[in-house]
Amino acid sequence: MIGALAAQREPDRFSRLIMIGPSPRYVNDGDYVGGFERADLEGLLDLMDRNFIGWANFLAPVIMKNEDRPELTAELQGSFCSTDPKIARRFAEATFFADNRADLPQVRTPSLVLQCAEDAIAPREVGEYVWRNLPDAKFRMMKATGHCPHLSHPGETIEAMREYLANGSAAR
Amino acid sequence: MDRLLDSAPCGFISVADDGTMIEVNATLASLLGFPRFELQGWHVQKILPPGGRIFYQTHVFPMLRMHGVAEEIYLELRTKDGETIPVLMNAIRRDRDGAFVCDCVFVRMIQRNEYEAQLLEARRLAEQASAAKAKFLSMMSHDLRTPLTSITGNAALLAAGVHGAVSEEQLDSLERIRNAARELLRMLEDILGFAKLESGSVPLRLSDVPLEAAVARAEVLVRLHMQESGLTFSTDCEGAVVHADPDRLQQILLNLLANAIKFTTTGGSVSVRCARDGERAVIRVQDTGIGIPSDQLQRIFEPFVQLETDNRERGVGLGLAISRELAQAMGGELTAESAPGAGATFILVLPAR
Numbered sequence: 363m364i365g366a367l368a369a370q371r372e373p374d375r376f377s378r379l380i381m382i383g384p385s386p387r388y389v390n391d392g393d394y395v396g397g398f399e400r401a402d403l404e405g406l407l408d409l410m411d412r413n414f415i416g417w418a419n420f421l422a423p424v425i426m427k428n429e430d431r432p433e434l435t436a437e438l439q440g441s442f443c444s445t446d447p448k449i450a451r452r453f454a455e456a457t458f459f460a461d462n463r464a465d466l467p468q469v470r471t472p473s474l475v476l477q478c479a480e481d482a483i484a485p486r487e488v489g490e491y492v493w494r495n496l497p498d499a500k501f502r503m504m505k506a507t508g509h510c511p512h513l514s515h516p517g518e519t520i521e522a523m524r525e526y527l528a529n530g531s532a533a534r
Numbered sequence: 535m536d537r538l539l540d541s542a543p544c545g546f547i548s549v550a551d552d553g554t555m556i557e558v559n560a561t562l563a564s565l566l567g568f569p570r571f572e573l574q575g576w577h578v579q580k581i582l583p584p585g586g587r588i589f590y591q592t593h594v595f596p597m598l599r600m601h602g603v604a605e606e607i608y609l610e611l612r613t614k615d616g617e618t619i620p621v622l623m624n625a626i627r628r629d630r631d632g633a634f635v636c637d638c639v640f641v642r643m644i645q646r647n648e649y650e651a652q653l654l655e656a657r658r659l660a661e662q663a664s665a666a667k668a669k670f671l672s673m674m675s676h677d678l679r680t681p682l683t684s685i686t687g688n689a690a691l692l693a694a695g696v697h698g699a700v701s702e703e704q705l706d707s708l709e710r711i712r713n714a715a716r717e718l719l720r721m722l723e724d725i726l727g728f729a730k731l732e733s734g735s736v737p738l739r740l741s742d743v744p745l746e747a748a749v750a751r752a753e754v755l756v757r758l759h760m761q762e763s764g765l766t767f768s769t770d771c772e773g774a775v776v777h778a779d780p781d782r783l784q785q786i787l788l789n790l791l792a793n794a795i796k797f798t799t800t801g802g803s804v805s806v807r808c809a810r811d812g813e814r815a816v817i818r819v820q821d822t823g824i825g826i827p828s829d830q831l832q833r834i835f836e837p838f839v840q841l842e843t844d845n846r847e848r849g850v851g852l853g854l855a856i857s858r859e860l861a862q863a864m865g866g867e868l869t870a871e872s873a874p875g876a877g878a879t880f881i882l883v884l885p886a887r
Contacts, residue, residue, distance in 0.1 A: 398584060398588075399584075401584075402583075402584030402585055402588070403585065403588070404585070405583060405584060405585020405586070405610075406584075406585035406586075406588045406589050407585075408585065409585055409586060409589045409608065409609070409610070410589065410593075411654070412608040412650070412654075413593075413607060413608050450593075454592070458588070480553075480577065482579050482587045482588070482591055483587075483588055483591050483592065506552070507552045507553060507577075508552060508553055508591060508595070509591040509592065510591065510592075510595060510596055510599070513551075513595070513596055513599040513600070514551045514552055514553075514595070514599065515551075515552075
């Protein structure tokens with residue numbers, strides 16, 4: 363969704379958008395199915411607060427463990443997991459309580475929505491909502507399950523991205 | 535599954551990358567109230583409450599996928615009856631029989647969880663109280679400054695004879711009023727400075743500072759005081775350069791020198807010596823004064839702490855606390871060494887250039 367907002371503000375800088383399990387709003391709202399009640403998300407923030415205590419501990423040794431594999435450390439440093447836990451907490455709060463539904467029709471960049479099966483974070487209804495409300499989007503249902511197919515099923519994810527970038531016809 | 539693992543006093547599951555539970559031990563199945571065969575083959579999110587599902591997908595799994603290990607993760611598991619059980623999880627992701635699985639152990643932490651919640655709450659309250667204290671100190675010192683300025687100003691006007699001639703005795707009293715007010719004002723500045731430091735609102739302007747010049751600058755300001763107290767002063771700081779805020783460094787040096795003068799009797803000496811120690815510069819401010827008992831060496835850096843001495847000029851006990859905070863803010867440290875009767879040495883360490 364951050365990419366979509368950026369493309370909306372600076373359309374010239376983006377030629378295509380590929381969105382993996384996007385959600386413009388996580389909280390259910392009337393007829394809109396976001397997948398969560400507010401209390402569920404508060405439960406998440408509570409868990410994050412509780413994990414502050416050990417957070418620094420479990421990041422530090424991990425970075426050292428990857429010393430012999432610098433490429434992993436680089437990946438870690440670039441990942442959201444390596445951010446300051448206070449920032450991670452605020453990032454989660456901003457993400458999960460945001461409502462960007464009204465932004466979708468403003469995005470002019472051609473886009474692909476990659477939807478996972480059984481995604482507990484962004485269920486199919488949400489992915490389809492994004493696809494329907496983006497002016498120029500394609501939708502692709504993946505075999506991959508979960509919310510992070512780039513991590514759990516990198517092969518299928520790369521293939522879907524390549525196909526879309528090559529011709530854009532692989533999705534409906 | 536190994537019989538020992540099956541009945542071990544902790545829950546165990548093995549989860550595939552797609553979230554399917556491949557193995558579940560008997561301990562966990564019974565903790566959650568499910569028959570084991572029901573759990574195997576299910577997605578792990580079935581045993582997590584909604585918040586935990588998101589946390590697993592957005593944090594725990596990515597972490598395991600990228601780091602291969604996650605330790606001391608607080609989670610809540612959901613039982614068949616819909617109850618939640620707080621647990622601590624350790625997990626490791628590894629290749630087994632040609633596929634990656636995450637092996638996770640869960641330890642129930644009901645009492646620790648309550649204790650931890652109390653700790654967290656206590657920390658939150660302490661942080662609130664500390665912020666309130668800093669705000670109060672800052673407001674108080676601001677508000678007290680105005681009437682004090684008026685006292686010194688009006689005493690000066692009276693002493694200057696603006697409202698008519700004043701006698702020698704009256705002048706003497708006015709001088710005492712002004713001195714006392716100035717002293718109060720100095721203490722207020724300390725409190726205000728400390729409150730600003732505590733709230734992190736003191737900007738640092740770091741640059742390369744030659745120590746010889748910095749010490750000479752401080753010496754000018756304390757020279758008279760030094761002479762009046764009958765102390766000899768020596769420095770040896772040639773060549774050393776630190777990366778610091780020159781004004782804050784000056785503040786620390788003045789605090790340390792004022793301190794040395796305060797606690798050193800007539801005929802004694804005060805010295806400042808600088809040396810480089812690898813990446814750091816070490817500045818030692820040494821006196822031949824009454825010294826500091828070893829059990830007080832840490833305490834003197836705490837705010838509002840004063841050594842028990844009589845007939846000494848009083849302050850609010852913030853000089854050393856401020857100096858240490860400033861040193862730390864500049865990436866350095868301030869410590870003290872002493873033995874009673876053998877003088878004290880304050881050691882200021884700062885990044886060298």
